[in-house]
Amino acid sequence: MTFRIAGRVLFAAMLGALACARSSGRGPSNDLLIVGYDREPDTMNRYATHILEDIQTGVIEGLVTTDEKMNVVPVLASEVPTQANGGVKMRADGGMDVIWKLRPGVKWHDGHSHTSADVKFTVDAINKGDWKPESTDGFDRIESVETPDSLTAVVHYKEVYAPYEMQFVRGTLPKHLLEGRDIDKAADYNRNPLGTGPYHVAEWKTGEYILLEKAKDYWRGPEYPKINRILFRFISNTTTRINQLKAGEVHMVALVPWDKVRELKSTPAIRLNQVLGNGYEHVTLNEKRFPPFADVRVRRALAHAIDRQLIVNTILDSLVTTVNGPIQPLSWAYEPNVAKYDYDPAKAKALLDDAGWKMGATGVRAKDGTPLSFTIITQAGFAIRENVAQAIQKQFKDVGVDAKVKLIDGTSISTVWFSGDFDAMLHWWQSGADPEITLFFAADRTPPAGRNINYLKDDALTKLLYASDRTVDQSARRDLLRRAQMRVADLVPELILYNTSKIDAVPATLRHFTGNPTNAGPFWNVHEWEFPTAGR
Amino acid sequence: MLRFFTRRAAQAVPLLLVVSLLVFVLIHAAPGGPLALYLDNPNVRPQDIERLRRAMGLDRSLAAQYVAWLGAFVRGDWGYSYADGRPVLDRLLERVPATLELVGTSTVAALIIALVVGVLAAARRGFDRVATGVAIAGISLPVFWFGLVLQLAFANALGWLPSSGRSSFGGGDVGDMLAHLVLPAAVLAVAHAAGWSRYLRGSMREALALPFTRTARAGGVSERRIVLRHALRNALLPFVTVVLLDASIMASGAVVTESVFAWPGVGSLFTEALAKRDYTVLMAFLMCASVAVVILNLVADVAVYALDPRTREAA
Numbered sequence: 001m002t003f004r005i006a007g008r009v010l011f012a013a014m015l016g017a018l019a020c021a022r023s024s025g026r027g028p029s030n031d032l033l034i035v036g037y038d039r040e041p042d043t044m045n046r047y048a049t050h051i052l053e054d055i056q057t058g059v060i061e062g063l064v065t066t067d068e069k070m071n072v073v074p075v076l077a078s079e080v081p082t083q084a085n086g087g088v089k090m091r092a093d094g095g096m097d098v099i100w101k102l103r104p105g106v107k108w109h110d111g112h113s114h115t116s117a118d119v120k121f122t123v124d125a126i127n128k129g130d131w132k133p134e135s136t137d138g139f140d141r142i143e144s145v146e147t148p149d150s151l152t153a154v155v156h157y158k159e160v161y162a163p164y165e166m167q168f169v170r171g172t173l174p175k176h177l178l179e180g181r182d183i184d185k186a187a188d189y190n191r192n193p194l195g196t197g198p199y200h201v202a203e204w205k206t207g208e209y210i211l212l213e214k215a216k217d218y219w220r221g222p223e224y225p226k227i228n229r230i231l232f233r234f235i236s237n238t239t240t241r242i243n244q245l246k247a248g249e250v251h252m253v254a255l256v257p258w259d260k261v262r263e264l265k266s267t268p269a270i271r272l273n274q275v276l277g278n279g280y281e282h283v284t285l286n287e288k289r290f291p292p293f294a295d296v297r298v299r300r301a302l303a304h305a306i307d308r309q310l311i312v313n314t315i316l317d318s319l320v321t322t323v324n325g326p327i328q329p330l331s332w333a334y335e336p337n338v339a340k341y342d343y344d345p346a347k348a349k350a351l352l353d354d355a356g357w358k359m360g361a362t363g364v365r366a367k368d369g370t371p372l373s374f375t376i377i378t379q380a381g382f383a384i385r386e387n388v389a390q391a392i393q394k395q396f397k398d399v400g401v402d403a404k405v406k407l408i409d410g411t412s413i414s415t416v417w418f419s420g421d422f423d424a425m426l427h428w429w430q431s432g433a434d435p436e437i438t439l440f441f442a443a444d445r446t447p448p449a450g451r452n453i454n455y456l457k458d459d460a461l462t463k464l465l466y467a468s469d470r471t472v473d474q475s476a477r478r479d480l481l482r483r484a485q486m487r488v489a490d491l492v493p494e495l496i497l498y499n500t501s502k503i504d505a506v507p508a509t510l511r512h513f514t515g516n517p518t519n520a521g522p523f524w525n526v527h528e529w530e531f532p533t534a535g536r
Numbered sequence: 537m538l539r540f541f542t543r544r545a546a547q548a549v550p551l552l553l554v555v556s557l558l559v560f561v562l563i564h565a566a567p568g569g570p571l572a573l574y575l576d577n578p579n580v581r582p583q584d585i586e587r588l589r590r591a592m593g594l595d596r597s598l599a600a601q602y603v604a605w606l607g608a609f610v611r612g613d614w615g616y617s618y619a620d621g622r623p624v625l626d627r628l629l630e631r632v633p634a635t636l637e638l639v640g641t642s643t644v645a646a647l648i649i650a651l652v653v654g655v656l657a658a659a660r661r662g663f664d665r666v667a668t669g670v671a672i673a674g675i676s677l678p679v680f681w682f683g684l685v686l687q688l689a690f691a692n693a694l695g696w697l698p699s700s701g702r703s704s705f706g707g708g709d710v711g712d713m714l715a716h717l718v719l720p721a722a723v724l725a726v727a728h729a730a731g732w733s734r735y736l737r738g739s740m741r742e743a744l745a746l747p748f749t750r751t752a753r754a755g756g757v758s759e760r761r762i763v764l765r766h767a768l769r770n771a772l773l774p775f776v777t778v779v780l781l782d783a784s785i786m787a788s789g790a791v792v793t794e795s796v797f798a799w800p801g802v803g804s805l806f807t808e809a810l811a812k813r814d815y816t817v818l819m820a821f822l823m824c825a826s827v828a829v830v831i832l833n834l835v836a837d838v839a840v841y842a843l844d845p846r847t848r849e850a851a
Contacts, residue, residue: 034705040808042620132591135580184621206630207800208702231705235798236808239684243699247691411811412567414575439581448582 027269028251028507030531032229036241036250040234041210043190044201045183046170047126047133053170054254055232057523058212058225059195063100063119063168065524066433068275068514070330072165076114076172076196078103078151080165088164088472095143096160096472100168102151106219109200112176116153119168120145121175123155131183138167160470162477163434169520171195198225198527209233218527226530245270245505253505254522258319259383264505271508273522274319275515277500278328279430281320281385283376283392284494288446288455290374290423292357292367299492301351303341305399306392308497310343315387320498325485326429326437328499330517332474333435333481338489348399357400365400373402374423377416380407388497389426418447420455428500433518435481438465441488454493461487507531544837548830552823556609559822560602569594569813570618592618605819615816619809624820628802634702635801638794639786641717642724647779649729654736654775658744659763667733674730683723683796690719700798720797724790728782735778739771746770773844777836784832 028034035054043049046056063077074080078101081087089097106114125131126139141161146154157164174194178186192201198220202213212230233250235241242260244250246267256264256272264270285293285302292298308322324340327333357365357372365372376392378385389405396403403424408416416422429440429451439450442465443457461484468480504522506513512528571588574580589595596604608615614624657667691699697718698704704712743749744767752762794803802821809817 032705042812129587132588134574134588135577135584136587137581137584140583187622190621205800206627207634207804208798209705211705233701233705233798235700236804237700237796237798240687240700240796240798243684243687243692244701247695247699249691249698249701249704408567411572411813414572415568418575448585450582 027248028510028531030227030533032231033227033252033507033510033529034231034233034250036235036244036253037232038234038238038241038255039236040207044193044204045190046193047122047173048131048184048190049134053519054521054523055210055212056193057197057521058199058230058526059193059197059201060171061195061197062171063102064165065169066166066516066518066520067524068516070278070332070433070517072433074103076103076106077101077168083472090160090472094159096157096164098155098157098164098167100153100155102153103219104151106196107217108174108176108194108196109215110177110194112174113150114172114196115150116145116147117150118172118175119153119155120147121179122168122172125173125178125183138163160472162469162472163432163436164472166432166434169432199230202229207234220527225527227526230526251507252510256503256505257384258316258503261319261503262317269508270505271510272503272505273513273515274501274503275517276321276328276330277430277502278330278433278517279428279500280323280326280328280496281388281426281428281498281500282494282496284417284425284427284453286420286423286425286453286455287493288420292370292372292374293424293454295355296491297351297355298357298372299495300341301348301355301399302396302401303492303495304344304348304351305401306395306495306497307343311388311391312498315384315391316498319503320501322497323499324496325489326440326496327435327481327485328517331433331435333478333485335482335485338486340489341492345395345399352399352401359400363397363400364402371402372400373404375404375406376424376426377406377408377413377422378426379413380409382410385426392426417453420447420453425453430500430519433520436469437481437484437488438469441465441484441493456491456493458487458491461491540841541834541838544834548834552826552830555826556606556819556823557602559826560605560819561598563813563815563818563822564598564601566813570815572813605816609819609823614820617809617814617817619812619814619817624816627805627817628820628824631800631802631805634799635790635794635803637702637717638720638724638799638801639790642721642728642790643783643786645721645725646728646732649725650732650736653729653733655740655763655768657733657737658740658767658771659759664737667737671730671734674726675734677727679723679727679790679792680796682726683720683793686719686723687797700796702800720790720793720799723796724786724793728786732775732779732782736771736775739774740767743767743770773840776839776843780832780836780839784829 041049041055044056044059046053046060049056061075063075064072064080065075067073072080079085079087081098081100087099091097100119102114102116108114123139123142123145126133126136127142138161141157141159143156143158146156148154177194178189191204196219198215198218199212200215201210203211210232214225214228218224235244238257238260241253242264245253245264248269261272264272285299287294312318312320312322323329325335325338327335352365356367358367360366376389378389386407393403393405417425439445439452441452441456441461442450443459443462445452446455447453464480464484464487468477468484471477471480502515502517504515509531511530511532512525513522514525515522516524570592571585571594574585574588593601605615616622617624617627653667657664687699690697698716702713702716749762749767752766791803791806793799794801795807805817806821809821
């Protein structure tokens with residue numbers, strides 16, 4: 001009897017649920033855009049977070065940002081300081097001064113004016129070091145900040161610092177709110193930060209979503225932002241996220257994995273927006289751990305052994321393009337005329353023969369009794385990478401090189417490469433807009449001092465890189481970086497495969513969406529996004 | 537009864553201590569740590585990593601970290617999350633209602649299905665054949681796969697139900713909540729009902745083969761009454777034990793189901809904390825799960841003790 005009642009209750013509940021379910025699918029509009037987002041942020045404080053900052057971008061604005069072409073464009077600054085406009089001055093003592101002119105009339109969401117005191121407070125707070133900002137990069141080269149007037153901040157650097165333009169890309173901290181406080185424990189700010197941006201955090205429902213709502217009196221004018229509310233729903237499972245997009249429960253997914261693009265192509269409500277990325281997929285060759293990689297002939301042979309175009313055409317569905325260097329085509333410092341290593345197994349074999357690696361009976365080359373056999377590690381659960389690693393394994397085998405593939409989970413793999421405890425690794429670097437590559441290739445920047453995990457030691461390259469870091473004049477710096485890129489291509493410290501293009505799935509009717517190649521993220525111009533109001 | 541209870545409770549304390557030590561050592565032995573994710577960002581320099589390590593207290597010896605953690609934990613200070621700096625207790629508690637909703641619903645549904653199917657399968661041979669096939673399928677289906685298939689069918693193809701989440705934005709009424717609950721609860725219920733019904737069928741079969749049922753039949757008792765009153769009551773004892781032991785695992789959240797359905801419960805918190813190596817959250821979660829297992833085991837023992845007069849005599 002009890003069972004029967006319980007059964008009826010359950011049945012009734014299910015019917016009720018089905019009746020209500022239809023109402024959930026609403027299309028995107030200027031009132032509400034729902035974004036399926038892959039993870040919940042730890043904090044909304046842009047200086048403390050280590051993950052992409054799409055949600056924060058709508059609330060906290062930088063003095064500058066980078067656009068879809070990777071140009072540095074002013075936001076809260078009235079212009080980007082350069083030597084030409086008098087914003088950057090070299091000092092006789094070897095230091096340099098950067099003069100930031102702030103945009104007048106910008107107010108924090110609580111009505112206080114945004115001033116140079118906030119810039120100074122930000123630098124002081126980060127350099128004081130009594131809390132946990134994620135990165136102090138660049139800040140520790142700042143000696144002091146002067147504020148001659150409320151809209152001018154003069155930043156005194158101890159030394160010449162070429163990437164100065166990006167110093168305040170994460171914005172400023174509001175002095176009037178945070179002065180004298182423990183910023184790590186300032187939950188009010190970290191959960192619901194005071195910003196100057198087009199949106200403010202209206203609600204953060206842990207584990208479910210963050211709702212951004214149009215801020216009052218936005219400095220660009222009352223017509224901005226065009227979309228009233230943006231809801232970021234946290235859906236960590238990729239397949240679920242894509243299912244939600246196809247079902248119309250979410251309207252947009254940023255950074256669609258390449259292997260999910262094909263199934264979205266037939267969804268009419270969705271437009272797939274693709275831009276070149278500022279990152280590159282490559283195989284790191286760890287010379288310290290596997291000494292045969294120290295021979296440039298071996299590295300060149302491995303580069304010739306990989307059919308990159310085949311990998312791109314098949315596994316990646318031609319969604320990416322092959323590249324030949326660490327600085328990507330969108331950068332002003334990009335140099336296309338470098339040594340290239342086309343697929344040429346015969347040449348690969350000849351180079352290996354020449355280096356003393358002779359083919360053995362087992363089909364694996366050996367030298368002095370040591371087989372040319374190593375392990376490529378890559379991230380588990382990243383389907384494309386698992387497939388690319390296997391393709392490379394097969395192509396290496398064709399020239400007598402034995403590569404094993406080992407999959408490691410995403411959290412562990414960072415520790416593994418940081419400790420240098422691997423032979424080779426298939427992975428990418430994603431960089432900010434500045435073309436600095438010193439930390440990846442300078443001889444003294446091996447872990448823990450940097451990310452030169454090829455353990456490459458080349459004096460000529462190291463000198464070029466450090467010289468480029470200390471050159472502010474763009475054409476002079478471009479020349480140094482051009483030579484550095486040519487040197488990297490000659491040395492082949494790593495096997496560079498393809499550019500990591502970025503594909504965002506957005507509503508087909510959304511206007512002014514451009515995507516973004518860098519960590520500025522696709523939300524960099526969210527205030528402009530708009531749906532056509534008539535004819536929907 | 538009280539002595540039995542206190543004795544078991546006293547045994548649990550050293551057990552939990554050992555568990556806490558083992559769990560602590562194991563999660564710290566896993567490669568990576570709360571700072572591993574920072575390494576991927578080229579702008580985070582080694583000096584920053586060192587600075588953060590000191591700030592988080594991760595530069596101390598493992599023994600010192602364990603003693604500090606244990607001391608604080610028993611005093612009720614569960615510390616702060618390494619990931620977002622909020623109190624661990626807050627992070628856990630805000631996730632509990634969602635998990636109770638999901639696990640509670642699916643347990644009740646699984647119990648109903650298991651009882652009906654298990655009893656019918658034991659009593660009717662024809663039904664048994666069908667039920668066996670379905671149950672084997674239910675046991676074998678990987679939860680994440682089954683969950684995604686249900687999403688494709690009911691959310692994408694038919695459009696009847698929302699694919700995931702706990703509620704629609706701005707539509708958090710009862711109907712909407714129930715609609716969101718159906719698929720994840722169904723996945724969990726099917727997985728458990730399949731196993732439980734097989735178990736109940738087995739013990740029903742045993743009970744029906746016992747001499748007393750023959751006696752009852754000879755005495756003219758109806759088959760329905762024999763099955764439901766006599767055999768079922770005997771068969772329920774082992775069944776209750778299995779259900780309670782399984783429930784102790786479910787109490788720690790349905791880790792896989794919650795992440796497939798973006799369900800904001802403790803299970804998805806665990807998945808997230810594991811990926812970030814958020815040690816304080818992981819420790820609190822695993823300790824709560826251990827306590828739940830101990831308590832529900834105790835409840836299972838007490839239930840059997842109370843239900844079955846024979847165990848009372850033995851004790």
